[in-house]
Amino acid sequence: MQVNNTEINGFLIDKFNQHDLEAGQKQGICPLCSPDRKPKNVKAKCASYDWERGLGTCHNCNKSFQLHTYQRKGASEKEYVRPEVPTLTNSVDVKVLGWFATRGISQETVASLGISNSPEYMPQTGKTENVIKFNYFMGDQLINIKYRDGRKNFKLYKGAEKVFYNINSIVGFDYCVIVEGEMDVLAIHEAGITNVISVPNGATLNTNNLEYLDNCIDYFEGKEKIIIAVDSDEAGQALQSELVRRLGSETCYLASFEDCKDANEYLLKYGKEKLAQRITGARPVPLENVTTFKDVEDEVTDFVRNGFKPGYQVGLANFDSIFSTYTGQFITVTGIPSSGKSDFVDQMVIGYNQNYDWKTAYASPENQPTYLHAHKLMRKVWQDMPTAEDIHTDKWNQIADHVNSNFFFIDMERYTLDAVLRKGAELVKRKGIKCLVIDPFNKVRAQDASGDVNVYTLEYLSKIEIFAKKYDVLVIVVAHPTKMYKDKDGKIEEPNMYNIKGGGEWYDASYHGLLVHRDYEAKTVKVKVLKVKFQNLGENGAEAHFKWEHKSGCFIPHEQLQIGDSEKMPWEL
Secondary structure (H helix, E strand, O other), X not given: OOOOOOEEOOEEEEEOOOOOOOOOOOEEOOOOOHHHOOHHHOOOXXXXXXXXXXXXXXXXXOOEEEOOEEXXXXXXXXOOOOXXXXXXXXXXXXXXXXXXXXXXXXXXHHHHOOOEEEEEEEOOOOEEEEEEEEEEEEOOEEEEEEEEOOOOOEEEOOOOOOOOEOHHHHOOOOEEEEEOOHHHHHHHHHOOOOOEEEOOOOOOOOOOOOHXXXXXXXXXXXXXXXXEOOOOOHHHHHHHHHHHHHHOOOOEEEOOOOOXXXXXXXXXXXXXXXXXXXXXXXXXXXXXXXXXXXXXXXXXXXHHHHOXXXXXOOOOHHHHOOEOEOOOOEEEEEOOOOOOHHHHHHHHHHHHHHHHOOOEEEEOOOOOOHHHHHHHHHHHHHOOOOOHHHOOOHHHHHHHHHHHHHEEEOOOOOOEHHHHHHHHHHHHHHHOOOEEEEOOHHHOEOOOOOOOHHHHHHHHHHHHHHHHHHHOOEEEEEXXXXXXXXXXXXXXXXXXXXXXXXXXXXXXXXXXXEEEEEEOOOOEEEEEEEEEOOHHHEOOOOEEEEEEEOOOOEEEEHHHOOOOOOOXXXXXX
């Protein structure tokens, strides 16, 4: 019986029966191989149909095919240019098909994936070339085009949305394969595995900006197994790590290609059958909470050779000389009210963004309204005070886009730690954040903050630690001291981590502790290291001193900038 749902597997059905098959029947012809069979066998019932899942399976050619076409339920917030559909009318000429054949790719596979070729201007050569066009579809919509010339130059359609190549192929399947290039999609398709997709722009070291994953995230809902089969080089392995971090280690499996760089090279060297075995034999990501020497042998070897890895730094010379950190940890920042804690944390995350391309999410109930916080970040990135004349200039648009893409503000009516961490996990998956700021902790409470304060604090910090480790994120927690004391001269004493509500639990549980303290007389801000868990990352008790620059809102090492006594600090404005 035909299913008349308008939505299947979380997607809207664009066309219920895209092959015009006998709707509702469980057995029927295969639209992939039947047209090529002998006339008497064209209508042979060689396939099984699953209309609920929208999948068909052929027992003759052993391929799967989609019964429905789908479209996304939501659209991206960005406006993109769409390629013109008439560009697809070009046929693939004999020479191009011959080249594909040298790469082990059949004419049938080229046709099945909608590949075409035509003349196209390539900026790398400065002239029009006869190029291969890998056409990126979502449902029946042409979303993007990847152009490739004979010299292995590439370009994407200018202004088009970045999505996975061949993304339609994974709808309805409970598993999929992710590779690094279109040719690897064709290779694995050639090996009989059709639910395979590729990232649009390869792998790049030192970036976790996977815009295409955010644009396609709904396609991975409900996947029981995601096989990652990327290149074996350093950039490919970095991409693999980031995909595992975003999609979840419990779902991801890892395929490797022995002595070959990628799937296409493996196809040429070992053939279709062995390539299929490589993919189906993908190993799960190593178990959490269970470690063997084999799991860490590479790290042990690296440590023996090179010692501790350097920590991440914010780019302030005097501060970097006394403090650094790793991801998967959390920092507690304390100080008396109006000492500049939040402002310095902003400086830190902007430094991490500039140095390592990290994205940050804020849960900052006190740093409101949000537009003023966004203005502070824009000002620091700009390193100047924007004026009305700057609005909508090229520089304004560039910096506004940068802040929009790299800093995210979690807004809730009532902040609870569990809700913030859930949203943080979502932002890891969709935006690739590497830093989460909770400011301040007492406004982001656990669901039940009653009972013994020490027990509550320990549970609170344990949840933060688990989150940081699981998602390889740096968490920065701003925590106010409970009381302020004055010395015999009437000056407010510097607090420490034991002055935070919960006392010793903060010192014991935190990986690192920082004090931000205002010196009223010198008109400087001191940042003091209260704790570093690993001595290679900093120096306990060490201090860095800063002046605050009004025009940029930045903290400047005081020996680099002389500010007059009349210059007001941010909390005095």
